[in-house]
Every structure is written in C-alpha cells, then in structure tokens.
Amino acid sequence: MLLPYFEWCENSALGATIRDSLWLFPVIESFHLVAMAVLGGTVLLVDMRLLGLGLSRRSVATLARDVQPFFVAAVAVMLVSGLLLFSSEAVKCYYSAAFWVKMTFLAAAITFTYSARRRLVGADGECRDSLYGRFVGLTSLLLWFGVGAGGRWIGFS
Amino acid sequence: MRIVATAILLGVMLTLSVRPVAAHHAFAAEFDAKRPVKLEGTVTRVQWINPHAWIHIDVKQANGSVVAWMIECGTPNVLIRRGINKDSLKPGTRILVDGFQAKDGSNKANGRDVTLPDGKNFFLGSSGTGAPAR
C-alpha cells in the first residue's frame, strides 16, 4: 500500500544525492546520533525526576520547562536527519521490520510526550513521587528506548 | 487505551514485515548500485565475522590472470537464517556472485546473492540502498 510512496522517496533527487555521495550518509547519521544523545539526556532528566531519581529536589515543571527547548531542537534535528537518511534507502526500510517497529514506537512516544506526560509535567502540582508520576516516567523511558533500539536494529536484521 | 492500540499496531507491523534485509552501515557510502558485477571464482577464504562476513574469491580473467575480490555479506546471523553457514563455502568451492562494486573502484563488492556449484542460490543479505530487491 505504502510501497509506491517509499519508492518515490528513494527515487527523489534528495535520496539519489545522498545515495550517490560517499560521505553524506555517514555524516547525516552522525548528526542523527548526536541529536539522539541530547534527546536522550533531556528525556532522561525529566523521567528520572518522575521516578524520584536524579535532580529530585527540583520541581518536575521547572526541569521540564528548562530542558524543553533542547528537547524540541533535538527532535527537530532527528526528524530532519532521519528523513534524509530514510529518503536514501526508503525501499530497504519498507522491508525492514526494525524500521516499522521504530516508527510505531516513535509515533507512540511523541503522542505520549505531548499528551499524558505533558499534562503531568506541565501542572506544577504535587505529582512528586506519586504512583502515576512513576508510571508516566517509566512509560516514556520505555517508549523512547523502543525508538532507539528499533533504530539501531534497522542496520542489523 | 493508547497502549493497547500501540500493541495491536506493533503486532500488525511485525506480521507485515516481509523479507529481512541487512546492512551494518549504508550500502551507498561504500558501494555503487550503478556498478553491478557478476563474479565467477574460487573461494580462497571466508571471514565469518560481525558486523559483516566477507567472502574472498579468486576470479580468473579472460587473459588468464587471476584477480582477488572481497565480497561483503550480511551478518553471520542473517546468513545462517538464509541457509548459509561457516562451512558452506569451503576454500576451493567455485561460486557465482551477484553484487555491486565498491565506489572507490577497488575489487570489493557488496554481495547480493551467491550460486553454489550444485545450483543452489542464496541471498547474501546485503540488500542495502540501491541493491534492488529480487
């Protein structure tokens, strides 16, 4: 169903340029990884706080607000670099189970971050150490972990 | 609710996954889809290693000289799932390899499939970018 779209991506000028270059793919990949580290750091800091770890003396809302710009920037870099990488090998991705696992986790992680998690960390109330807070922190961590692991596995299986 | 939906979607996606492909790194950074090669030669050595297995073959040219080629394959895991193991390609075996040559023009190729003397054909698991699906 989606295959024609994937083929179109792969045959686009963008995809072809990246594919024909020796250096572009690895360099974009490195940017993708650097952004992953930043994204991971911002997610960890807040989720760890929700679990009562790390900077547990600070309010969740303050931490979340402080790291938000870096989270957004990291997601932006990841999406752009990810799309570039994808366009150069879209058809391979179509046939890769790991790619679909990653996309599913990504959709779930972003939806979760901007719905339940945002409602929780945005309210500067006392979600400190509540069971629900821990649940949200853990779920967020697991979803993002799924994205990362799925991404790494595109290269393997 | 959302989690249930995610789980279902995940299940569907996993079932949909058709044919596994493999590449540790991008095919296109090293190999050229516009340079398909067909190599008939004798196995000299197999490096059964992660993240890529390598088959070394000696290819006899029309003028009688012998050129050594290195064929990049998928991971050992991928090859075993396709039916090739460490002992399938003993030194001396004559094989036919379909693949794509390295961009730098050296005698390295990304293997797409291999045909053994008994006619059996195996996918080598390096269908990265540009290496079209069969």
Place this chain on the structure above:
Amino acid sequence: MLAFCRWLEATPWSIALHESLWAYAIIESAHVLSLCVFVGIAVLWDFRLLRLTLRDVPVSEFLARLMPWMVAGFVVMVVTGALLFFGIPVRSYQSVFFRAKVVMLILAGVNAWVFHATVGRRVVEWDSAPILPRAARVAGVVSLCLWAAVIFSGRMIAYNWFDCDTPQSDLVRTLAGCTDDLRE
C-alpha cells in the same frame, strides 16, 4: 601492539564474539544507546556550565545528583566499547577513525580532569553565580566539541574507506599503521 591485537583476535572469546549471532549486535546496541545516559547528561551539564539551562540548579547539586548516573553510563560505554574492540581488534587498531576517537576520548578525559582539579574544586564560590568563571565555560565548550567529535569518529569506524586491505595513500597508511605483511 599490532602483534597483541592479532593475538587477541585469535583468542577463543574474541572469535566467539565476532562470529556470534546475537552478542555482537546486542553489545553494539547497548554501546550506542548508553550514549543517551552518558553523553546526554554530559551535554546538559555543559549547557549548565554555559548557563543555557537549569540555571536554578546549583552546579554542585547537579554534580552530586547526576554524577553517579554519568559514571554508570560511562562504565557501560567503556565496557561495551572494550568488548567491541575485543571482538574486532586488528581492524579497529588499524582504523584511522578508531585512532581519532581514542585521541578525542583522551582529550575529553584531560579536559574533565583539568576542570575538576582547578575551577571545579572551588565550585562553592560560584555555585549559583550569574556569570560562571571563564574556565568553567571553556571546559563546557571544549567538552561539547570533543564528545560530538567522539560520536562522529565512532560512527565512521563502521565505514571501510580507509581500511588497510585496499590501496591507500601513504598518509593514510601511516595514520592507520598499515603493514605490508598480509598475514591473513
């Protein structure tokens, strides 16, 4: 050193690792994903030194609360990284990118040591200061650059443009320590 790497590569455990079906892939994934823990927090730490984020959190509190996590992440990275090297010693040793990465890692270590040995020792004096000491800011910037460079060179190790098994320029052959004896 090359002889040592060749000996290492022939040990049963190294063979088991580079011929493994799952171990290698799992170790590599752990290595990459623990980037989030170690480099992720280190980047926030550097941003804190530049006062780009978490300004209300005193530097000493950040360090006290998050250092254990950074150390844990770092240990995972080093252990998995060592295992990856152990699985493929010769090629890694003769990889210009691997060599560059090791140099960057050493520099990052020196930078961290200099920070903690000098300006970091007096952290109580500038814990919540509106302007952090120049030395602290410099350490932050240097650390950011070095870790980014480590990630770049680490990623490039997978690519074999400069491997010794193909003809290379004299410069690359020197940098990679290629030898003429093709033992294998």
